[in-house]
Amino acid sequence: MLSFIRRPARPSAWASLVMALGLPGLSPVGHAAPETPEGGYPPLGTDVMVPDLGSETAPAVIEDPLTAFQGRPSGPSVDTPTRPTAPAVAVGPAEPIAPPPVTHLSLMLDWYPSPRHAALFVARELDLFKERGLEVEIQTPADPDVPTKLLATSRIDLALTRQPLLHLMVDQDQPLVRVATLVGLPLASLVLDDAIGLEALEGTRIGHVDLDAENVLLASLLTHQELTREALDSPDLHFRLEQAMREGRVDGVIGAVRYLLPRALADDGLSTQTYTTESMGVPRYDGLILVANRDHLAQQREAIVALVEALEEATAWIVEHPDAGWALLARAEPAIDTPTNRAAWPEAMRRLSLTPAALHEKRYADFEHFLNQQHLVSETTPVERLAIDPNRQ
Numbered sequence: 001m002l003s004f005i006r007r008p009a010r011p012s013a014w015a016s017l018v019m020a021l022g023l024p025g026l027s028p029v030g031h032a033a034p035e036t037p038e039g040g041y042p043p044l045g046t047d048v049m050v051p052d053l054g055s056e057t058a059p060a061v062i063e064d065p066l067t068a069f070q071g072r073p074s075g076p077s078v079d080t081p082t083r084p085t086a087p088a089v090a091v092g093p094a095e096p097i098a099p100p101p102v103t104h105l106s107l108m109l110d111w112y113p114s115p116r117h118a119a120l121f122v123a124r125e126l127d128l129f130k131e132r133g134l135e136v137e138i139q140t141p142a143d144p145d146v147p148t149k150l151l152a153t154s155r156i157d158l159a160l161t162r163q164p165l166l167h168l169m170v171d172q173d174q175p176l177v178r179v180a181t182l183v184g185l186p187l188a189s190l191v192l193d194d195a196i197g198l199e200a201l202e203g204t205r206i207g208h209v210d211l212d213a214e215n216v217l218l219a220s221l222l223t224h225q226e227l228t229r230e231a232l233d234s235p236d237l238h239f240r241l242e243q244a245m246r247e248g249r250v251d252g253v254i255g256a257v258r259y260l261l262p263r264a265l266a267d268d269g270l271s272t273q274t275y276t277t278e279s280m281g282v283p284r285y286d287g288l289i290l291v292a293n294r295d296h297l298a299q300q301r302e303a304i305v306a307l308v309e310a311l312e313e314a315t316a317w318i319v320e321h322p323d324a325g326w327a328l329l330a331r332a333e334p335a336i337d338t339p340t341n342r343a344a345w346p347e348a349m350r351r352l353s354l355t356p357a358a359l360h361e362k363r364y365a366d367f368e369h370f371l372n373q374q375h376l377v378s379e380t381t382p383v384e385r386l387a388i389d390p391n392r393q
Contacts, residue, residue, distance in 0.1 A: 101133060103303040107290075108139045108147040110160040110210075112239065113333045114257070115341050115348035116183055116288055117160070119356070121332045122325060123314035132306040143238060144210045151293055152176060157300065158292055158307075162188070163285040165212035167368055170386055171377040175294040178364075178387035180308045180356040183288035186277050187351070188217055189258035194271035196251050201225055204251040207237040207244055213255025216376060217277055221254065223374065224281045246270060259347045264340040283370050285363065287351065289387075297388075305390050311356045322349055359389040 109117060120138060123129055129136045139156070141147050147159035148166075152174040160182070169176050196204060201221075208214040218234055234254075237244050241253045242264055253261065262274050278284060290311075292304060318325035326345050330337035341348075364383045371377045 102135050103133055103306075104135045104137065105158060105300075105303055105307065106137045106139060106156045107158040108141055108150060108156050108160070110141070110147060110162070110288065111144050112140055113336050114260070115329070115336065115345055116187065116257070116351070118318055118325065118329050118349065119182055119311045119314045119352060121329055122318055123310040125328050125332045126314060126317065128310035128313050129307065132310055134303060134306055134310070136307065148174070148176060148291065151291060154293055154296065157296070158290055158304070160288060161291055162210075162212055162287060163289055163364070163367060164216040164371075165210070166289065166291060166386060167371055167377060167381070168212060168215060170381050171371075171379070176291045177294045177297065177385070178286075178289045178359075179292045179297075179304050179390045180290040180311065181286045181288070181353045181358070181360075182290060182311065182356060183286065183351045184353045184360070185287050185351050186282070186285055187257045187259075187287035188213060188255045188277050189261075190217075190221060190252060190254045190275040190277075190280065191245070191256045191258075191261050191265070192252035192273050192275070193245070194273055198225070198273075198275060202227060202231045205233045205235065205249070206252045206254055207235050207241060207250040209237055209239075209241050209253065209255040216371070217280070217282065218254050219374065219376060220277070220282045221280045245272075259344050260340060263343060267340060283363075283366050285367050286360070290356070294385075301390060305357075308357045308390055312354070315352050315354055315356070318349060318352065319354070322346070325349070357389050357391050359387055361387075 107120070109120075113121070120136075124136060124138065147156070148161050148169050150156045151159040152169065158179075163178070166176060166178055190198075190206075192198070192206075206218065206221075208218055214234060214236070219229075222229060222231070235244075235250065237250070237253065241256055242261060244250045245253060245261075245265055246268055256262075258274055258276060262272050265272050290308070292300060297304075322345075326342070330342075361383050364387050368377070368380055368383070368386065372380045
């Protein structure tokens with residue numbers, strides 16, 4: 001529908017000036033007069049038709065778009081077409097980002113630093129502990145029998161030891177439990193002077209290096225050779241087994257690492273014979289394990305899981321980069337960098353466990369049964385009290 005709106009006559013400012021001066025027909029300087037459309041302009045004051053887009057009866061009215069917002073709240077927090085919501089000024093400095101929490105764990109080695117501890121030192125040097133929110137303090141014991149005792153009395157958080165010693169300690173009601181395996185094969189052996197055969201042990205001096213070497217390995221050797229405990233002398237050598245052999249104070253050592261001591265003595269010109277624990281009738285066992293205090297396991301489980309994951313990643317890296325692994329290990333622990341350890345590195349590396357958390361339950365059950373048969377423990381302990389996979393709840 002069309003509405004009629006009277007268009008008022010509104011002469012332009014120039015036209016008004018021309019008429020005022022009485023100069024009809026002139027146009028502004030520099031501007032040509034517009035051409036008159038065909039049919040001419042409608043006379044001023046003529047009604048013109050404008051389409052009504054609003055309703056059928058009311059004339060079209062163009063409204064101010066801001067009219068709809070009149071009377072409504074306004075301010076910096078109100079979103080309007082002329083004042084969109086946006087912070088104009090920061091109120092005070094931004095809060096500092098708090099560092100992630102760090103869990104401290106104290107861990108004691110079973111002996112002085114050695115290639116068998118490679119996963120621990122490499123994980124530390126590659127910041128694999130730090131990436132998992134851990135600060136791991138690695139300590140060296142003054143006595144190889146000390147770590148498990150300190151762990152049992154809650155003076156440290158974790159300790160490295162051998163599977164045979166774990167069985168003995170649990171049998172004595174100590175709250176220890178295996179949570180990872182760093183070396184899944186036996187490391188101990190009997191090393192004898194080449195002049196002494198296995199059949200001529202009676203009357204000899206066979207030194208031992210730790211408690212389980214005396215109570216399990218030596219006892220098994222005597223049973224295997226049908227000898228009594230009084231048939232030979234067995235002094236405790238602690239760390240001085242190589243020196244004792246070199247000086248002739250003992251005829252042999254039981255519990256020595258099978259790929260280290262014979263090589264070191266050979267470098268000194270001393271010929272020896274090496275007998276594995278398996279050849280003495282001892283079942284295969286985990287050579288190096290990580291143990292925790294069962295009384296604190298619930299609180300420490302998350303941190304232990306993270307630590308074991310770091311050890312697994314470090315071991316994988318060592319296997320993929322054996323030369324770089326040795327270089328990193330030697331730089332981190334200079335005392336490890338000896339000719340004997342360098343020569344033994346390939347053999348030590350092959351024994352590292354690729355899946356530290358994985359638990360060989362039958363191995364622990366079989367070893368416990370062996371100890372019970374040999375009357376080396378008072379009763380048979382269930383595997384779940386001896387060892388766990390920390391990833392299993």
